[in-house]
Amino acid sequence: MTEQTQSGGGSATFPVEGMTCASCVLRVEKALAKVPGVSSVAINLATEKATITFDRENVPVARLRETVAEAGYTLGEALRDEPAPKAEERFRGEARHLRGELLASAALTLPLMIVSMLSMSPGSMPVSMRTVSFFLLALSTAIIAWPGRRFFRGFYNTARHGTADMNTLVALGAGAAYLYSAVRVVSSGGESASDLYFDSAGMIITLILFGRYIEMRAKHRASDAVRRLLSLQVRVARVIRDGRERDLPVERVEIDDVLVVRPGERIAVDGEITSGSTTVDESMVTGESLPVEKSPGDRLYGGTVNRNGSVHFRATAVGERTVLSQIVALVEQAQASKPPIQRLADRIASVFVPAVIAAALACFLAWMLFGGGEFTRALTNCIAVLVIACPCALGLATPTAIIVGSGVAASHGILIRNAESLERARMLTTIVLDKTGTVTEGKPAVSDVIPLAPATREQLLLYGAAVERLSEHPLAEAIVENARRSVSAIPAADEFRSLTGLGVAGVVDGHSVIAGSARMMNEHAIDVSALAAQAERLSADGKSLLFVALDGALCGVIGIADRIKPTSQEAVEKLRRMKIELVMVTGDNAQTARAVAAQAGISEVHAGVLPGAKADHIRRLQEEGRTVAMVGDGVNDAPALAQADVGIALGTGTDIAMEAADITLMNGDLATIELAVELSARTLSTIRQNLFWAFFYNVIAIPAAALGLLSPAIAAGAMALSSVSVVGNSLRLRRYGR
Numbered sequence: 001m002t003e004q005t006q007s008g009g010g011s012a013t014f015p016v017e018g019m020t021c022a023s024c025v026l027r028v029e030k031a032l033a034k035v036p037g038v039s040s041v042a043i044n045l046a047t048e049k050a051t052i053t054f055d056r057e058n059v060p061v062a063r064l065r066e067t068v069a070e071a072g073y074t075l076g077e078a079l080r081d082e083p084a085p086k087a088e089e090r091f092r093g094e095a096r097h098l099r100g101e102l103l104a105s106a107a108l109t110l111p112l113m114i115v116s117m118l119s120m121s122p123g124s125m126p127v128s129m130r131t132v133s134f135f136l137l138a139l140s141t142a143i144i145a146w147p148g149r150r151f152f153r154g155f156y157n158t159a160r161h162g163t164a165d166m167n168t169l170v171a172l173g174a175g176a177a178y179l180y181s182a183v184r185v186v187s188s189g190g191e192s193a194s195d196l197y198f199d200s201a202g203m204i205i206t207l208i209l210f211g212r213y214i215e216m217r218a219k220h221r222a223s224d225a226v227r228r229l230l231s232l233q234v235r236v237a238r239v240i241r242d243g244r245e246r247d248l249p250v251e252r253v254e255i256d257d258v259l260v261v262r263p264g265e266r267i268a269v270d271g272e273i274t275s276g277s278t279t280v281d282e283s284m285v286t287g288e289s290l291p292v293e294k295s296p297g298d299r300l301y302g303g304t305v306n307r308n309g310s311v312h313f314r315a316t317a318v319g320e321r322t323v324l325s326q327i328v329a330l331v332e333q334a335q336a337s338k339p340p341i342q343r344l345a346d347r348i349a350s351v352f353v354p355a356v357i358a359a360a361l362a363c364f365l366a367w368m369l370f371g372g373g374e375f376t377r378a379l380t381n382c383i384a385v386l387v388i389a390c391p392c393a394l395g396l397a398t399p400t401a402i403i404v405g406s407g408v409a410a411s412h413g414i415l416i417r418n419a420e421s422l423e424r425a426r427m428l429t430t431i432v433l434d435k436t437g438t439v440t441e442g443k444p445a446v447s448d449v450i451p452l453a454p455a456t457r458e459q460l461l462l463y464g465a466a467v468e469r470l471s472e473h474p475l476a477e478a479i480v481e482n483a484r485r486s487v488s489a490i491p492a493a494d495e496f497r498s499l500t501g502l503g504v505a506g507v508v509d510g511h512s513v514i515a516g517s518a519r520m521m522n523e524h525a526i527d528v529s530a531l532a533a534q535a536e537r538l539s540a541d542g543k544s545l546l547f548v549a550l551d552g553a554l555c556g557v558i559g560i561a562d563r564i565k566p567t568s569q570e571a572v573e574k575l576r577r578m579k580i581e582l583v584m585v586t587g588d589n590a591q592t593a594r595a596v597a598a599q600a601g602i603s604e605v606h607a608g609v610l611p612g613a614k615a616d617h618i619r620r621l622q623e624e625g626r627t628v629a630m631v632g633d634g635v636n637d638a639p640a641l642a643q644a645d646v647g648i649a650l651g652t653g654t655d656i657a658m659e660a661a662d663i664t665l666m667n668g669d670l671a672t673i674e675l676a677v678e679l680s681a682r683t684l685s686t687i688r689q690n691l692f693w694a695f696f697y698n699v700i701a702i703p704a705a706a707l708g709l710l711s712p713a714i715a716a717g718a719m720a721l722s723s724v725s726v727v728g729n730s731l732r733l734r735r736y737g738r
Helices: 022-033 059-071 084-118 130-146 147-161 166-188 198-222 224-231 323-336 341-371 375-388 392-411 419-425 437-438 456-468 474-486 518-523 527-540 569-579 588-602 611-623 638-643 655-661 671-706 714-736
Strands: 004-008 009-017 038-044 049-054 236-241 246-251 258-261 270-275 278-281 292-294 313-315 414-416 430-433 445-451 493-499 504-507 511-516 544-550 553-561 581-585 605-606 628-632 646-650 663-665
Touching: 009 059, 009 527, 022 038, 022 059, 022 198, 022 341, 022 392, 049 059, 049 605, 059 224, 059 292, 059 414, 084 130, 130 166, 130 198, 147 166, 166 198, 166 714, 198 375, 198 714, 224 323, 224 341, 224 392, 278 474, 292 430, 323 392, 323 414, 323 419, 341 375, 341 392, 375 671, 375 714, 392 419, 392 671, 392 714, 414 419, 419 504, 419 646, 419 671, 430 611, 437 588, 445 456, 445 474, 445 518, 445 527, 445 544, 456 474, 456 493, 456 504, 456 511, 456 544, 474 544, 474 553, 474 605, 493 655, 511 518, 527 544, 527 553, 527 588, 569 581, 569 671, 581 588, 581 611, 588 605, 611 628, 611 638, 638 646, 663 671, 671 714
Parallel strands: 430 581, 430 628, 581 605, 628 646, 646 663
Antiparallel strands: 004 009, 009 049, 038 049, 236 246, 236 258, 258 313, 270 313, 278 292, 414 663, 445 553, 493 504, 504 511, 511 544, 544 553
């Protein structure tokens, strides 16, 4: 997500270093929320990023960094559309560093474990116990000082601020085992190698580093969707300036610049074709797999692939205003947000680490007082409790599922504004549909041409198109477009007149031509009864009628329909099978609305409803206890979209659609709603599974460790496995919808 400035305010996304668990997230969020001028903070543990909305004029970024540093963490530079290759390079660098620490820890821990086991049988050792003891001390010191220093550095940073997190638990666990063993070796002069726990300290650090490494790679896979979107961004554009083609950085492209794109190239910015025709692969933007034919006047979207034609186009949106940039911003916004289900986990995480430390101390005292007073056993069990209770899985349970779920949605052209919308979508009981552009294609087309003898079909279209060509009415455009495909040339019309709400008139090749409604024919004393039966049938089908008269005599009637989308009927049936009620609310007339609803399979229809009144209809449904979604175009339906529990905009992802809706369906296909609802349910189910296992793991594991049933090494392995399993469970969502 990029920085956005509006009247001194705005939001920016920053990387946060040092966070390891849910407690870290809450600590940073609370610290930043207390800064005057900061209005909201959203931190994602899985991506290690913080999205902060603040008053830029009064809150310098340096103040934010100081606040995060005081909490024990590091706030990096604001991310500004970081290129995918750079982001990948950064990840690989971090992964290499962690892998190096893991390999070093493993290389030191392996001989540590072998020698520790052999030391239990003194006769098997070719050297003295003193040599063995100091050798073990040297190996474990190297582990603590090198690969293990990240945990102790984190422990120090939080301790000096009076807080605690996962690093605290690991450092206390591994540090206690190491210090106890080191003191025994030094105090005895190395004469005894028994009751030493250097191997436990080494295994704790190695296994947790291994878990961190696997977790890092899994989290990287979870964010594939955003990286794929970022990789679509073009860095160099071919622009025509001063009559010459120039290759310029895309940042230098301006609105109204004319650009050239050749076959096989990615389109640099959003625009409108001025010359040429082609087909474009828009699958990464809309989720539609089939290429789309494009000709002059059609829109192009930055990041899509030009397939087989060379075109010139005028830039209409650049930088953050392009559809691709808005998609990336919305996906990252959704991934940074928290659903209501996360609140319980946050409340537990806020007290979890201190509670675990208290439980570990209680365990130690209990074993000392009631377990025979054996110090080593009490210490071992105390260490096991500290290590196994790290709340990593708890912190990853929700964000990893949200990241994967919203990423899968984006790959199908579904843009989800926030996690709360994702959670609400699964609870929908009623969906309210607009008609034009939602159930129908939103583009009128000629469906019937009925001439009245002696006029022919060609004459009816030719004279009708001749006078309608000068009209701006959407029905006129449909007639002219159809005529151009049917006749060789459309003649010019003279003495053109337009009568609002009735029709048009003019003179074509010396003939008086009138085209319009039945009312206009009646006002000019033109009898339409000869086509009354056909006209009634067309009207019953929800079609608009255009009568054409030539020299005062009826020439025929043209039927114009806004056809329902090919997938509307199937989509309605699927939603019904999901026990969701469908309601059509439209501003169109009742006859047309009922006809379209019947074709789509919708039984409840409210026609003649103004945009503002649509919100009232939704409010009444909500008062009946229903959870309502509104599906519209995101412009005229903005009040209704805002009133609904979930606002769903169909279209091409314009600014207004994205701002008005909770969910935007880029391909404008009603069938995608089913996928959105299903994906919502699956994502929430995955979150519940993750939270259950994260809680269940600690409920079972902590008592087991306290009772001495788990060694520190096994506890470290189990803790690492719990985090990886949560991320792995979230990654299963990637298979949905394929």
